[in-house]
Amino acid sequence: MTSIIIDINCLIVDIPTIRPHKMSVATMGSQSMVIVRVKSSDDVEGIGEATTIAGLNYGGESPESIKTNIETYFRPLLVGQPANQIAALRRLIAKNIKDNHFARSAVETALYDARAKRLGVSVADLFGGRIHDAISVAWTLASGETAVDVAEAQKMLDLRRHNIFKLKIGRRAPEEDLRYIESIRKAVGDDISLRVDLNQGWSETQAVRYLQPLADLGVALVEQPIHFKNLDGMARLTALGRVPIMADESLRGPQDGFALASKHCANVFAIKIEQAGGLQPARDLMAIAEAADISLYGGTMLEGSVSTVAAAHLFSTMPHLEWGTEMFGPLLLTDDILTEPLDYSDFTLKLPAGPGLGVTLDDDKLAFYARNH
Ligand SMILES: O=C(O)C[C@H]1C=CC(=O)O1
Numbered sequence: 165m166t167s168i169i170i171d172i173n174c175l176i177v178d179i180p181t182i183r184p185h186k187m188s189v190a191t192m193g194s195q196s197m198v199i200v201r202v203k204s205s206d207d208v209e210g211i212g213e214a215t216t217i218a219g220l221n222y223g224g225e226s227p228e229s230i231k232t233n234i235e236t237y238f239r240p241l242l243v244g245q246p247a248n249q250i251a252a253l254r255r256l257i258a259k260n261i262k263d264n265h266f267a268r269s270a271v272e273t274a275l276y277d278a279r280a281k282r283l284g285v286s287v288a289d290l291f292g293g294r295i296h297d298a299i300s301v302a303w304t305l306a307s308g309e310t311a312v313d314v315a316e317a318q319k320m321l322d323l324r325r326h327n328i329f330k331l332k333i334g335r336r337a338p339e340e341d342l343r344y345i346e347s348i349r350k351a352v353g354d355d356i357s358l359r360v361d362l363n364q365g366w367s368e369t370q371a372v373r374y375l376q377p378l379a380d381l382g383v384a385l386v387e388q389p390i391h392f393k394n395l396d397g398m399a400r401l402t403a404l405g406r407v408p409i410m411a412d413e414s415l416r417g418p419q420d421g422f423a424l425a426s427k428h429c430a431n432v433f434a435i436k437i438e439q440a441g442g443l444q445p446a447r448d449l450m451a452i453a454e455a456a457d458i459s460l461y462g463g464t465m466l467e468g469s470v471s472t473v474a475a476a477h478l479f480s481t482m483p484h485l486e487w488g489t490e491m492f493g494p495l496l497l498t499d500d501i502l503t504e505p506l507d508y509s510d511f512t513l514k515l516p517a518g519p520g521l522g523v524t525l526d527d528d529k530l531a532f533y534a535r536n537h
């Protein structure tokens with residue numbers, strides 16, 4: 165029997181972070197997730213999540229705009245449509261709704277979750293099946309206090325939770341950032357992979373000046389050092405060859421991926437399902453990277469458990485995820501909205517068993533953290 169979409173609901177859920185998360189774009193003290201539930205005539209519910217960083221600080225979609233746009237534009241478009249025809253639904257959305265990649269990703273995730281549940285398979289199975297049962301997970305140090313970050317890195321190593329660290333820099337003067345990285349390097353030793361993320365915080369001139377000092381400190385990867393539109397600049401920094409360059413904000417879907425790949429603007433792509441516009445566009449973006457011999461990294465929008473596990477399903481199907489992932493979002497929050505939290509151990513995130521995304525929402529927690537205004 166054909167299952168028909170009968171309703172789409174959105175809830176904004178606000179959960180505090182375990183500590184302030186300081187980036188060049190914003191300081192976050194809590195995370196706001198838009199949880200999307202797609203209900204169908206056969207009673208199978210699909211869930212998805214759209215999460216941004218600090219309202220409008222990172223990009224053009226906020227939790228509030230995502231909720232409004234899904235309820236006002238996606239919902240009437242999709243209600244009454246066959247729930248299993250995901251490609252047709254994607255075409256319908258593309259024809260009627262421009263941009264709104266985060267909202268699209270949440271809706272698409274919910275459609276895949278429901279489709280997989282109906283088939284009794286996992287979301288990874290819809291993308292060819294998992295190759296990896298666990299994926300490596302980096303942690304971001306971003307408390308803004310060197311001593312706190314040193315202690316945090318040590319704790320993560322002791323707990324065997326993370327042994328790769330991303331450092332958020334570009335908020336302070338470059339010389340101060342160098343001293344900070346040096347302290348972290350001294351504390352963790354030479355064998356630990358340290359990467360930095362500027363979130364576009366530098367001018368191209370600053371990047372030319374400071375890439376070598378970063379390389380001298382053993383920084384393995386430099387993420388989005390300059391403005392996302394300065395693709396020629398990204399290509400020039402990549403061509404310098406001082407340290408591998410990773411694109412993040414410059415990648416808003418497969419077309420951007422093609423532009424960056426054809427101009428050699430990066431050595432590595434950070435793949436984010438929300439920024440790409442959903443699981444399938446993210447998969448398309450990864451195919452472009454693979455064809456261009458650009459390495460892959462599984463990126464996060466500091467998402468909660470639902471979007472994190474959705475991305476993990478997709479990443480688990482990739483033969484080569486050379487730089488691992490940073491799917492740690494749920495661990496940055498003081499509480500979770502799942503009945504069973506995700507399993508982080510042995511420096512990895514374990515893919516859950518079970519159909520669909522393999523996770524269940526805890527309705528009491530949702531009710532507790534839901535924004536009521
Ligand atoms: O990569 C970003 O820009 C966003 C995010 C990912 C990890 C983190 O700490 O911030």
Ligand SMILES: [Mn+2]
Pocket residue numbers: 361363387388412413434
């Ligand atoms: Mn980034």
